[in-house]
Amino acid sequence: MHPHLLSVDSLTRDSVDRLMHVAARMEPIASRRQVTRVLEGAVLGNLFFEASTRTRVSFNAAFCRLGGSVCDTTGFTFSSMAKGESLYDTSRVMSGYCDAIVMRHPDQGSVAEFAAATHVPVINGGDGPGEHPSQALLDFYTIDKEFNRLGKHLGNAHVLLTGDLKYGRTVHSLFKLLSLYDPMRFTLVAPPGLEMPAALIELVASRGHRVEERSSLADDYTDVDVIYTTRIQKERFTAEMSEGFSLSRDFTVDRTFLDRRCARDTIVMHPLPRDSRPDANDLDVDLNGDSRLAIFRQTDNGIPVRMAIFATLLQVDDLIEKDLRPVRWFVPPRVGIDDPQL
Numbered sequence: 001m002h003p004h005l006l007s008v009d010s011l012t013r014d015s016v017d018r019l020m021h022v023a024a025r026m027e028p029i030a031s032r033r034q035v036t037r038v039l040e041g042a043v044l045g046n047l048f049f050e051a052s053t054r055t056r057v058s059f060n061a062a063f064c065r066l067g068g069s070v071c072d073t074t075g076f077t078f079s080s081m082a083k084g085e086s087l088y089d090t091s092r093v094m095s096g097y098c099d100a101i102v103m104r105h106p107d108q109g110s111v112a113e114f115a116a117a118t119h120v121p122v123i124n125g126g127d128g129p130g131e132h133p134s135q136a137l138l139d140f141y142t143i144d145k146e147f148n149r150l151g152k153h154l155g156n157a158h159v160l161l162t163g164d165l166k167y168g169r170t171v172h173s174l175f176k177l178l179s180l181y182d183p184m185r186f187t188l189v190a191p192p193g194l195e196m197p198a199a200l201i202e203l204v205a206s207r208g209h210r211v212e213e214r215s216s217l218a219d220d221y222t223d224v225d226v227i228y229t230t231r232i233q234k235e236r237f238t239a240e241m242s243e244g245f246s247l248s249r250d251f252t253v254d255r256t257f258l259d260r261r262c263a264r265d266t267i268v269m270h271p272l273p274r275d276s277r278p279d280a281n282d283l284d285v286d287l288n289g290d291s292r293l294a295i296f297r298q299t300d301n302g303i304p305v306r307m308a309i310f311a312t313l314l315q316v317d318d319l320i321e322k323d324l325r326p327v328r329w330f331v332p333p334r335v336g337i338d339d340p341q342l
């Protein structure tokens, strides 16, 4: 793997497969049956200049579960960037303190600029509307696990990506990552003005995949294997776009849509957060507790995948099994109150 993880562009099918294999070996630690200290003494710098819950906390938890410690800063207000410090200076300073750095920033390309100033491994935790490679890896890991459970194969799979495909960095990274694999079918459904960038569609189509665009979910999707829905990224809208924008119910993934228009084994994913405000028309809460809703299995998978990323970048992946000990504290058999038993 490349010394940094900035974009899916640096990944190959082989490097993704290797990471998936390492992530699977992290499962006993991620599910709190075993502990390891392979990263004892190592320090992670978690720099989040944009809102985040799961990416920031799961990178933090993943590093801690490998035995490391985390230092973090959130928002511009409490960092020296508020005093006009450059990405170059911040990068050089943080590199003297930390053994790995995760950064999220509102500007596309900023994490790459930060990484260019350091030899310490840097992971892009989201750069504006650009990319979110670790999310794509955990999404891929989730699809692979769900397909194994359902007896499906990735080749020929039909994946529907919907929501804000223009500004949604998770779909940019996932679309590219899936395109490294055998030919698949993609259906892209976005509201007007929020379509997938043409360059990405061309890239994926040039790799032999079938890509089709539609303008609403009001259609039959009985052969779709994965529905990947996303939040409308209003914070990235221009003032002109924001004015009067509201997402029509035609883009809502809910129980009725799934029951009427999809196959019984279609899985529903979302990078989260879902916008649960009444007029958001994002992924509906009426699917909570439904086994087709994979969103919390997806967030849980963030831990082994992010552990695998750290173990690979810091070159301790071969030491994991030698260092395992059983967990000594109480761990509930299931973490969610309405998680379906699969």
Ligand code: NCD
Residues within 6 Å of the ligand: 054, 055, 126, 132, 135, 169, 170, 230, 231, 233, 271, 272, 273
């Ligand atoms: C997403 C993000 O920040 O790109 N969330 C995440 O990291 N899981 C999606 C979003 O904000 O809508």
